Amino acid sequence: MGLFKTAALEGLYVIEDFITETEEQELIQAIDSRSWCGNGPLPTFTDFIVKRFKQQKIIDFEDEPNMCIINEYEAGQGIMPHTDAATIFGPIILSLSLLSSCLMKFTHSNNSETQFLTVLPPRSLLIMTKSSRYDYKHSISKDITEWFDGGENGEKQEIIRSRRVSLTFRTVRSSGMDVDISS
Numbered sequence: 001m002g003l004f005k006t007a008a009l010e011g012l013y014v015i016e017d018f019i020t021e022t023e024e025q026e027l028i029q030a031i032d033s034r035s036w037c038g039n040g041p042l043p044t045f046t047d048f049i050v051k052r053f054k055q056q057k058i059i060d061f062e063d064e065p066n067m068c069i070i071n072e073y074e075a076g077q078g079i080m081p082h083t084d085a086a087t088i089f090g091p092i093i094l095s096l097s098l099l100s101s102c103l104m105k106f107t108h109s110n111n112s113e114t115q116f117l118t119v120l121p122p123r124s125l126l127i128m129t130k131s132s133r134y135d136y137k138h139s140i141s142k143d144i145t146e147w148f149d150g151g152e153n154g155e156k157q158e159i160i161r162s163r164r165v166s167l168t169f170r171t172v173r174s175s176g177m178d179v180d181i182s183s
Ligand SMILES: O=C(O)CCC(=O)C(=O)O
Pocket: 069, 071, 079, 084, 095, 096, 138, 166, 168
């Protein structure tokens, strides 16, 4: 398992093979077989992931995520640049990628020319903290084919996008819990 710090962006990490292929398949089956929208405790199929966060000391016990959002991207879909709301969510954002690789772009909020790209391979865990979490916007393009030339051996890596599912774990801050986001 390789933990690497991506492109010298403070607080950004990607852990490859955070889950196995079997676990990935089981998660997809669980996600595809039900409607998982709603409030309440995290779905039980995510229990082993949260346990692993603790085992690997990725989170402190008091920072245990209390929210998981599942995003699905078909080829040709992405997510616009944004910073996860600092007033609502805690300091650590964790995103587990399933099925397809993609590139995530980090653009500095005060200087759009300062950008970093990182590959999110399937089964990898993205850890976004500190500067990467607060000072940058993150986005995923709609491109079906992407190129990444920040690899270790300097070779360009081609990424062909297909269906990607991500599980993003966050801690809703207790003060944020009082915010009525339905109106
Ligand atoms: O799909 C991802 O990995 C990121 C999702 C995301 O940035 C969000 O839901 O705020």
